[in-house]
Amino acid sequence: MAHFKPELLEKLIEVRGTSGDEGAIKDFILNYVNENKANWKSEVEVHHGEGFQDAIVLIFGKPRTAIFAHTDTIGFTVGYNNNLIKIGGPRTIDGMKLVGSDSQGEIETELMVIEDDEGNTTLKYVFDREIDRGTNLSFKPDFNLTDQHVQTPYLDNRLGVLNALTVCEDLENGAVVFSTYEEHGGGSVGFLGRFLYDNYKVRQALISDITWVTDGVQHDGGVAISMRDKAIPRRSFLNKIIALAKENKIKYQLEVESAGGSDGSMLQMTDLPFDWCFIGAPEDNVHSPTEKVYISDIEAMIELYKVLMKEI
Missing domain, CATH: 3.40.630.10 (Zn peptidases)
Structure with missing residues (x-):
């Protein structure tokens, strides 16, 4: 076996x-x-x-x-103005925990899914500082x-x-x-x-x-x-x-x-x-x-x- x-x-x-x-x-x-x-x-x-x-x-x-x-x-890349851009095809669930690291240290953040009146979706991160542009984030292990x-x-x-x-x-x-x-x-x-x-x-x-x-x-x-x-x-x-x-x-x-x-x-x-x-x-x-x-x-x-x- x-x-x-x-x-x-x-x-x-x-x-x-x-x-x-x-x-x-x-x-x-x-x-x-x-x-x-x-x-x-x-x-x-x-x-x-x-x-x-x-x-x-x-x-x-x-x-x-x-x-x-x-x-x-799969994961996400930090773009401009706290936006996140998909890497591959991750599910996007409001509040999901993401981790990574940039020049200022380790990151544990949350995904925020914003939908406008026309059904367009924007992905952003919620964190107590700005994350370096281009940083890759992935799902927190659990x-x-x-x-x-x-x-x-x-x-x-x-x-x-x-x-x-x-x-x-x-x-x-x-x-x-x-x-x-x-x-x-x-x-x-x-x-x-x-x-x-x-x-x-x-x-x-x-x-x-x-x-x-x-x-x-x-x-x-x-x-x-x-x-x-x-x-x-x-x-x-x-x-x-x-x-x-x-x-x-x-x-x-x-x-x-x-x-x-x-x-x-x-x-x-x-x-x-x-x-x-x-x-x-x-x-x-x-x-x-x-x-x-x-x-x-x-x-x-x-x-x-x-x-x-x-x-x-």
Whole structure:
């Protein structure tokens, strides 16, 4: 049985990392890898730094398939006159707590949602001083764990990162990619895919990300294998994944959506011949401070990734 590590998840969520500002989460992941790699089954090559921006690529053995897990989060940027500008697509709830830091120190503020008579919405912060222009703010961590579920900001995609790090423990042949900018339009997947293809001939990808609870995808239904969102993965690759989930008796559910995107859709837009599939646990209260995922679905996600990285 796979092992969900809530303590590591809580630490990941405490690290700030809105799109374009992933330096701290990059450092956290690199430190984790350096501290734990001696206990992993196989040796790992770590690629980062110049030419990788704030992304990281881990190489094990002779990789055939790569896991992509984005490290950035949604949030807000401080603009002019106490205004806030969205990073990605965060929920905006009046009074929600936001945190960050600027040249004057740590910040804990609240979001104020103002609607005018014509239905136009303005977002502002409430704080006892002016916050430096351009400061990034994110949801204040509030980690809640029960026997059944975990509820906290940023399960999307700290949970995808946790999954990828867990798979590293006994991975013999494979690549693990920690990408950036996913929540605000993508931007790193192209050069990361090119690095894998040119240097290792990798052309298969599993997208370790978190999806949504919908009419067709439910809590405790197992990990979601996405048959499509706005992008459509190649059916022959998808069929292999579904067959392996069945063969290994891993609880899963099939997702079919008309919208939404991920590192997978960004990879499909490159000129690289990658097969890819989004596979992730479903969450409720998407892009809010109270995202919720069932532990049984997290376990199924980790189990399926471990099987797939051995078999495809």
